[in-house]
Amino acid sequence: xxxxxxxxxxxxxxxxxxxxxxxxxxxxxxxxxxxxxxxxxxxxxxxxxxxxxxxxxxxxxxxxxxxxxxxxxxxxxxxxxxxxxxxxxxxxxxxxxxxxxxxxxxxxxxxxxxxxxxxxxxxxxxxxxxxxxxxxxxxxxxxxxxxxxxxxxxxxxxxxxxxxxxxxxxxxxxxxxxxxxxxxxxxxxxxxxxxxxxxxxxxxxxxxxxxxxxxxxxxxxxxxxxxxxxxxxxxxxxxxxxxxxxxxxxxxxxxxxxxxx
Amino acid sequence: xxxxxxxxxxxxxxxxxxxxxxxxxxxxxxxxxxxxxxxxxxxxxxxxxxxxxxxxxxxxxxxxxxxxxxxxxxxxxxxxxxxxxxxxxxxxxxxxxxxxxxxxxxxxxxxxxxxxxxxxxxxxxxxxxxxxxxxxxxxxxxxxxxxxxxxxxxxxxxxxxxxxxxxxxxxxxxxxxxxxxxxxxxxxxxxxxxxxxxxxxxxxxxxxxxxxxxxxxxxxxxxxxxxxxxxxxxxxxxxxxxxxxxxxxxxxxxxxxxxxxxxxxxxxxxxxxxxxxxxxxxxxxxxxxxxxxxxxxxxxxxxxxxxxxxxxxxxxxxxxxxxxxxxxxxxxxxxxxxxx
Amino acid sequence: xxxxxxxxxxxxxxxxxxxxxxxxxxxxxxxxxxxxxxxxxxxxxxxxxxxxxxxxxxxxxxxxxxxxxxxxxxxxxxxxxxxxxxxxxxxxxxxxxxxxxxxxxxxxxxxxxxxxxxxxxxxxxxxxxxxxxxxxxxxxxxxxxxxxxxxxxxxxxxxxxxxxxxxxxxxxxxxxxxxxxxxxxxxxxxxxxxxxxxxxxxxxxxxxxxxxxxxxxxxxxxxxxxxxxxxxxxxxxxxxxxxxxxxxxxxxxxxxxxxxxxx
Numbered sequence: 070x071x072x073x074x075x076x077x078x079x080x081x082x083x084x085x086x087x088x089x090x091x092x093x094x095x096x097x098x099x100x101x102x103x104x105x106x107x108x109x110x111x112x113x114x115x116x117x118x119x120x121x122x123x124x125x126x127x128x129x130x131x132x133x134x135x136x137x138x139x140x141x142x143x144x145x146x147x148x149x150x151x152x153x154x155x156x157x158x159x160x161x162x163x164x165x166x167x168x169x170x171x172x173x174x175x176x177x178x179x180x181x182x183x184x185x186x187x188x189x190x191x192x193x194x195x196x197x198x199x200x201x202x203x204x205x206x207x208x209x210x211x212x213x214x215x216x217x218x219x220x221x222x223x224x225x226x227x228x229x230x231x232x233x234x235x236x237x238x239x240x241x242x243x244x245x246x247x248x249x250x251x252x253x254x255x256x257x258x259x260x261x262x263x264x265x266x267x268x269x270x271x272x273x274x275x276x277x278x279x280x281x282x283x284x285x286x287x288x289x290x291x292x293x294x295x296x297x298x299x300x301x302x303x304x305x306x307x308x309x310x311x312x313x314x315x316x317x318x319x320x321x322x323x324x325x326x327x328x329x330x
Numbered sequence: 331x332x333x334x335x336x337x338x339x340x341x342x343x344x345x346x347x348x349x350x351x352x353x354x355x356x357x358x359x360x361x362x363x364x365x366x367x368x369x370x371x372x373x374x375x376x377x378x379x380x381x382x383x384x385x386x387x388x389x390x391x392x393x394x395x396x397x398x399x400x401x402x403x404x405x406x407x408x409x410x411x412x413x414x415x416x417x418x419x420x421x422x423x424x425x426x427x428x429x430x431x432x433x434x435x436x437x438x439x440x441x442x443x444x445x446x447x448x449x450x451x452x453x454x455x456x457x458x459x460x461x462x463x464x465x466x467x468x469x470x471x472x473x474x475x476x477x478x479x480x481x482x483x484x485x486x487x488x489x490x491x492x493x494x495x496x497x498x499x500x501x502x503x504x505x506x507x508x509x510x511x512x513x514x515x516x517x518x519x520x521x522x523x524x525x526x527x528x529x530x531x532x533x534x535x536x537x538x539x540x541x542x543x544x545x546x547x548x549x550x551x552x553x554x555x556x557x558x559x560x561x562x563x564x565x566x567x568x569x570x571x572x573x574x575x576x577x578x579x580x581x582x583x584x585x586x587x588x589x590x591x592x593x594x595x596x597x598x599x600x601x602x603x604x605x606x607x608x609x610x611x612x613x614x615x616x617x618x619x620x621x622x623x624x625x626x627x628x629x630x631x632x633x634x635x636x637x638x639x640x641x642x643x644x645x646x647x648x649x650x651x652x653x654x655x656x657x658x659x660x661x662x663x664x665x666x667x668x669x670x
Numbered sequence: 671x672x673x674x675x676x677x678x679x680x681x682x683x684x685x686x687x688x689x690x691x692x693x694x695x696x697x698x699x700x701x702x703x704x705x706x707x708x709x710x711x712x713x714x715x716x717x718x719x720x721x722x723x724x725x726x727x728x729x730x731x732x733x734x735x736x737x738x739x740x741x742x743x744x745x746x747x748x749x750x751x752x753x754x755x756x757x758x759x760x761x762x763x764x765x766x767x768x769x770x771x772x773x774x775x776x777x778x779x780x781x782x783x784x785x786x787x788x789x790x791x792x793x794x795x796x797x798x799x800x801x802x803x804x805x806x807x808x809x810x811x812x813x814x815x816x817x818x819x820x821x822x823x824x825x826x827x828x829x830x831x832x833x834x835x836x837x838x839x840x841x842x843x844x845x846x847x848x849x850x851x852x853x854x855x856x857x858x859x860x861x862x863x864x865x866x867x868x869x870x871x872x873x874x875x876x877x878x879x880x881x882x883x884x885x886x887x888x889x890x891x892x893x894x895x896x897x898x899x900x901x902x903x904x905x906x907x908x909x910x911x912x913x914x915x916x917x918x919x920x921x922x923x924x925x926x927x928x929x930x931x932x933x
Contacts, residue, residue: 082444086444093841096841100845104851107851110855111855111861114867115713117867118717165437168427257705
């Protein structure tokens with residue numbers, strides 16, 4: 070209850086400050102849209118030169134991309150703590166966080182949230198609907214619930230990976246270029262993993278399980294039955310990774326060195 | 331429970347890597363680095379009773395902030411035990427921090443873009459403070475700190491003094507029995523300092539709040555603290571009454587003479603024969619300072635002899651300031667880890 | 671001049687200090703290039719070539735595009751924006767150097783570091799795993815070297831431009847992000863420009879972006895004829911000159927604004 074009250078307080082404060090800088094907010098939403106468009110352009114240009122990507126059609130690939138945008142939007146709104154090292158470790162803001170009686174990660178998520186990213190969900194669903202209509206997909210009454218479960222699972226995969234990366238800062242405060250590259254690697258989960266060789270498929274499934282944010286859960290909605298096992302593993306992997314990341318974070322907090330040493 | 335803070339053999343080591351000099355050294359660092367262990371705090375022990383106001387002093391790098399951070403649960407100790415408010419700070423961090431208040435002078439606890447009041451509301455939720463408690467306690471705090479008119483302004487629009495008073499109020503919002511203040515008066519003007527000091531005295535009397543204060547401004551400590559803990563190179567070199575520190579180390583006065591004409595040390599020295607005193611030249615022209623023991627007959631004797639021998643335009647008698655005492659202690663060093 | 675060279679050296683040393691960066695970076699670039707390799711193999715399927723590029727040339731294109739990116743890429747737009755917001759730029763004005771040149775030199779220091787410690791070893795590792803075609807002609811290598819220097823210049827100029835824009839917006843993050851996305855797409859990093867529809871290609875002829883990635887990568891993969899190479903280098907050179915103008919204009923306006931408003 071306490072956490073929910075704090076959450077809503079933060080959200081209302083966030084809205085207030087954001088609405089005072091409306092132009093910035095608009096710019097951010099525009100740049101998000103642009104980002105989403107770029108990837109779509111990539112898919113469209115590629116399919117200008119080929120019909121199938123190892124057996125997957127243009128519309129199926131577009132559908133996967135649309136699905137991917139939804140968990141990614143949730144991740145972007147709440148867990149996008151790529152500047153954790155700079156902001157909290159190097160500048161010592163972590164000191165302040167640790168003197169408050171709420172879990173440190175929860176506080177940081179609230180301070181760093183960017184709710185405008187949630188617009189990406191709309192784009193994502195629109196893309197899915199467009200592709201789904203062209204593919205003549207049928208929807209059962211329980212599909213929306215499965216969709217929600219898959220989306221949460223996917224968002225947790227992303228969240229888990231980025232929380233783990235942020236936790237590295239507790240051990241080593243040197244800047245790393247891992248995080249920007251991680252956004253690129255995240256993109257590969259949007260393509261059918263059977264195009265990759267075993268090593269990369271293994272990495273995308275078990276080490277950096279980005280495949281659970283795109284192709285695996287989408288396979289369920291696209292009716293690709295040979296992938297159903299992976300599809301239904303999505304929430305399991307999501308929760309597993311997320312809890313693992315919180316565990317690593319908690320260990321990391323005890324290793325925190327403080328700023329200015 | 332009488333002891334609010336119990337610290338035993340507390341130690342904090344940091345691993346630090348030194349980089350080799352130059353481009354060649356940097357290349358070697360790429361593959362193999364030199365590590366060394368630096369102890370920021372070396373096995374310190376002390377206790378603080380409820381209601382005490384303790385000054386925690388030391389030069390930069392003496393281990394002050396590292397030990398404060400261990401007491402507040404921010405850092406995990408390498409070794410030793412810390413019990414604060416009956417809890418182990420880093421083990422039960424979230425429960426523990428509800429029982430303390432912390433002000434970092436150089437770091438804001440408030441949210442930059444939003445009104446002070448909104449920050450308070452948020453903290454009220456964070457600390458689970460009921461409406462009644464908040465009303466009863468904060469009305470008083472807001473009044474005494476005189477921040478009522480600031481509440482609807484965003485933090486970024488406040489002056490440093492205004493902000494600091496709000497920070498203090500924020501730290502006391504949940505009425506903690508223990509308050510940590512790290513450089514709370516840094517960069518503030520005298521009036522604000524006085525206001526803050528009076529306020530701290532007041533809550534100490536009213537709620538028996540224990541206060542641990544670190545500062546570079548020793549006048550804060552003189553005004554507030556009976557007891558000081560002094561750190562140097564990670565060790566406690568003095569723990570006791572401020573008054574004792576003064577009587578052991580500050581036992582003396584300085585008499586400043588302004589001579590009408592130029593004098594030399596050779597002329598002045600004979601005047602001090604068989605008296606426990608010494609001359610030092612001041613930076614100003616024709617001004618000399620006699621350092622003497624704090625005994626009436628010596629002081630009058632010195633003045634009498636000097637006035638008889640030379641023409642004087644001005645005389646001042648100074649007590650040695652705490653700051654000088656502390657500077658002396660650091661300059662003269664520490665014998666066996668203790669000074670007495 | 672000595673002070674600028676010193677700046678390059680300092681940045682170089684700074685980069686060297688972050689060694690976790692260095693190891694993880696090579697690994698991640700390799701995974702990245704690997705994933706693209708498989709993606710493109712799947713796209714090619716059993717087609718021999720698309721738009722004049724074979725699969726092997728395509729893989730080479732992607733590998734060299736990412737490795738060259740390590741050289742020209744820098745974050746000075748973000749750094750400038752940060753320094754403007756924190757009011758540090760005002761201090762920079764009284765220093766005895768040109769702020770933007772200094773930033774460029776810092777970027778160059780970073781770039782040289784990554785080229786030597788990252789791109790070259792990374793490229794060797796990648797070429798052991800994936801089929802990559804290195805040109806045997808010395809001239810190709812020389813043209814490529816010249817071309818990536820221009821890539822650095824043009825990319826840095828665009829970064830300076832977006833960075834300095836912070837003077838005119840309260841918060842520039844959106845613009846900086848948008849710029850990054852546009853560069854990824856229109857520079858030819860993700861896709862060779864020749865893959866786009868013809869109308870899109872002719873639009874891009876009038877924009878500077880393809881000078882950043884498409885031109886050096888095509889030179890490296892021997893995808894250009896000798897005449898096209900000269901044309902492309904001229905294109906890069908002209909844009910490097912043109913971009914000086916808006917940067918100088920904005921900088922002068924920004925300076926004036928700073929003096930009037932006092933930061």
